Amino acid sequence: MTSSRERLKWTDEQKDIRACESDRVIVEANAGAAKTTTAAFTISGLIERGANPKKILSLSFTEPGVKAFEAAFARVDLPRDVVRQLRVGTVEDFCAARLERLEGTRVRRDKRPEGVRNAVIDAIAIARELAEARYPGEFSLYGTGELAVEGLLEEFSQIKGSMAIQRADEYFSLTPQNACDLGFSFTTLAVFREYERERTTFLDGEGEQARFRYRGDATYDLARLLISDDPPFSWENHPLWVGAEAVVLDEMHDCNWAIFTVLKKLLEVNDGCAFLGVGDRDQVIHARDGADSYFMKDGFDIEIGEPKRLPLTMTHRFGESLARPLGSFANKAYAANKDRESAVEVKVANTAEEVLHVVEEAARSRRGLDEDSDLQDLAVLLRHPGSAVELEHFLIVKNLPYETVGFKSFLERPEVLFVRMLLAVAVDLQAKFGTEMLLAAKRATWQFVGGTLPGAGDAGETERVVDSASEENFRSFVLQGLLRETGRSVAERILGAMALASNNSIADLPRVVTALGVNDLARKIFVRSSDVEEVESSITGLLNVAKEYASIDSLLDALLQYDYAAKARSQKENRIILSTIEASKGLEFDHAIVPGVNAGSFDGNSPDERNLFYVATSRARNLLTFTHTTGRASSFLASFRR
Known part of the structure; x- marks a missing residue:
């Protein structure tokens, strides 16, 4: 029987990464370049060189990322008994486990907004009363604030991930001007302050104890303890001493200040621990959860030390006709598997109806004469989810099933x-x-x-x-x-x-x-x-x-x-995907359609906009379709017209 290692054709870049013996390695990867598989391949190399699998931490940012690690271990032929010894999980789960050891209790963890909804609504009411007494007219949220809960939680994640308040000033006080200087609204920070008071409490007047935690809170809470002047632990019983010999961090472009604070201390406490980070700095979108490309650039050098930087340029997702213009747009080397064929289309669509017909044509093409053929690999990636109303209506009328990802259907808005x-x-x-x-x-x-x-x-x-x-x-x-x-x-x-x-x-x-x-x-x-x-x-x-x-x-x-x-x-599995570009990160599709790539609305020099376009562009395997209105093509499309 042919092993998966024999089936996989390792590139010279992957072999170099696996063979590298530097204590600090950052792999600067392209989209679709088998980042997770390369990380797993490198872990197998560490084990072959004598590393104890029980002392290797394999960390990702999401549960799907953890599953991708597990699938990659099978692809590189790591024996199951070895895989069971590896410590694989999300950064958040790792931090929660360390806090549980430190706190001596398991804190309730909520992963859905509904679980913390009441706490946010209570915080809104308290924050409004306090703000109106001190800064009349500055609090902008009326009513119970129920419809603002999810937006507030996303803002909280950015505040926590970036550790904005901790980095701003040790004695930060909340005023409208200070909120503006920090880049958040006064209302958001006022609610955040009361929400955090609701989320945590003090035992006997000293020692903060979380009552519950939401997504990202374990990492944030641990990071705050690590930078505290009076942490509740000593060097001898440090919560991050885990005897680690190596830490492998996948999707490193999602790293934020809270995660990096934990990572830095983890490497410091576990003396001699090696580090491998794999990521694509061009996939940092809108600093979601405080993500910052700084850590894949100068930040790592400044905060930890200069790493060995190795490229991973060969994409396995799409062919040369897509890799070449994408590399030109991102201004970096981009190679593609010669066996893969991909195509790029740039179409003029002056009205919403014309965009709709582009989608219908793609769906009909996929279905052909077979009504049960796969639609799940056709995705429309949207810059603004509010623009999906007409598209959804069209698909309903045409009896084309679809699923929204990253936003609510217009029927539910x-x-x-x-x-x-x-x-x-x-x-x-x-x-x-x-x-x-x-x-x-x-x-x-x-x-x-x-x-x-x-x-x-x-x-x-x-x-x-x-x-x-x-x-x-x-x-x-x-x-x-x-x-x-x-x-x-x-x-x-x-x-x-x-x-x-x-x-x-x-x-x-x-x-x-x-x-x-x-x-x-x-x-x-x-x-x-x-x-x-x-x-x-x-x-x-x-x-x-x-x-x-x-x-x-x-x-x-x-x-x-x-x-x-x-x-x-909702009962059907075979559906066209309508997704925000942000929610499509980490996914891939046979055919991706990116509508409305117009000058003035989807172009410019903003890193956020460029990275958003890069992510959208790199989701397609076989066919990528852009649309724009006559005479208003985005400057981003220039590389795809050559």
């Missing part, structure tokens, strides 16, 4: 549900929401309207009434009660918009939306400007979709049927 609810009341139609969508629609409407019901003691009691109300009861009584108790200007705006919609004319819908002022309402219930921009984009998409219908009630009827179709669609 709170601003769309809010507008649907008001329109249903205005034209007096009953039962316009499926059972599963009704709860989200009621909550979204409450958040946009604001207010506390008469007789309700607090927001919690109002929430219980909202959640338990039938659709008819909510529209006839609960909504009316909220409108009486919310701000006068908001109530007048909503009632005026509903009056305009009551004639059931689809031609009046743009006037209805303008009168409603959804964007202005959104600024009060979201903290991130990007969330407000997505609201505007999705409502624009909804207005364009509405043009296909003769009346408001026919639009609502169609949306109700789409609710049911979405539920049926």
Whole structure:
């Protein structure tokens, strides 16, 4: 039987990485260059040279990354009994285990926003009260803040990952100006401060103890302890002494300050421990979770010491016709497997409908004459998820199943549900929401309207009434009660918009939306400007979709049927992927379509924009399609036209 090592054709670069005996190695890899497989290949080399597998830490950033490690060990023929001895896991799990040893207790860990939702909402209420007393008018979040929870948690992850407050000033105090200097909104930092107080407590007046942890919190908590002037441990019982002989860090481009703080101390405490980091610095997107390419550049040299840097340029994902222009765009060497063939298309699409037909043509091409052929390997990678409304509608009408990744379907977006609810009341139609969508629609409407019901003691009691109300009861009584108790200007705006919609004319819908002022309402219930921009984009998409219908009630009827179709669609595995570019990182597809690569909207010299384009471009295996409008091609496409 032929072994996988005999089947795999190791490149000279991979052999050099495996043979390198330097204590500090950073592999600067390209997208699709078999980074994880090369890391596993190198680990097998360490073991062959006498390293104890029990003392090798193989770390990644996500559970899929850990599974990729496990699959790679099989590809390089590491025996199963050896693999079982390796310490493989996420950085977060490693830090949680070290904290458990230090704290002597296992702290609850939540991986989904729902698990910490109430803690964030409680923090919003406390932060608002304190901020209004000290800085009137500076706190921008109204209502309970339920719709802002996920955005706030992402902001918190960036604050923690970058350790922005710790690095800013030992005695940082929260003021609007200091928040601005730090690059975050005053509202975000005010809520963050109260959330952290809720998340942690002090035992007997001393010694912080976490009550629960969310994604990234274990790494953040451990990093803070490591830089503390008075840590709760000595050098003799240091939590990072694990007897490690080697640490292998995959996807190193996702490294942030919290992770790097742990890594630096891990290498320091475990004297003689070797390090291998593998990553692609061009895949750092929008500093998500505080990720910083600094650590693959000068940062490692400055903070730890100069490493041996080795290239990994041969991509196995796509062929030369894609590798060559991508290397030109990224200004780095890019080789490709000669046996792979890939193609690049640049198409003009001046309207949303023309973009939709590009997607339909790709789907039909994949299906051919077989309705059951694979669609899962066709992906549309979106710069702005709010722009997906028309595309989703088109796919539903054409009976092409799809799945959204990294964003909610337009049917589930709170601003769309809010507008649907008001329109249903205005034209007096009953039962316009499926059972599963009704709860989200009621909550979204409450958040946009604001207010506390008469007789309700607090927001919690109002929430219980909202959640338990039938659709008819909510529209006839609960909504009316909220409108009486919310701000006068908001109530007048909503009632005026509903009056305009009551004639059931689809031609009046743009006037209805303008009168409603959804964007202005959104600024009060979201903290991130990007969330407000997505609201505007999705409502624009909804207005364009509405043009296909003769009346408001026919639009609502169609949306109700789409609710049911979405539920049926979720049961199918064979679906086109609609993904944000950020969420596509680490994934690959036979055919990737990147629409709207236009000058002025997806180009420029910003590292974030360039890296976003690089990630989108490097997801395709066989065919990559760009679209742009006439005369407005992005400067990023120049390398792909040669």
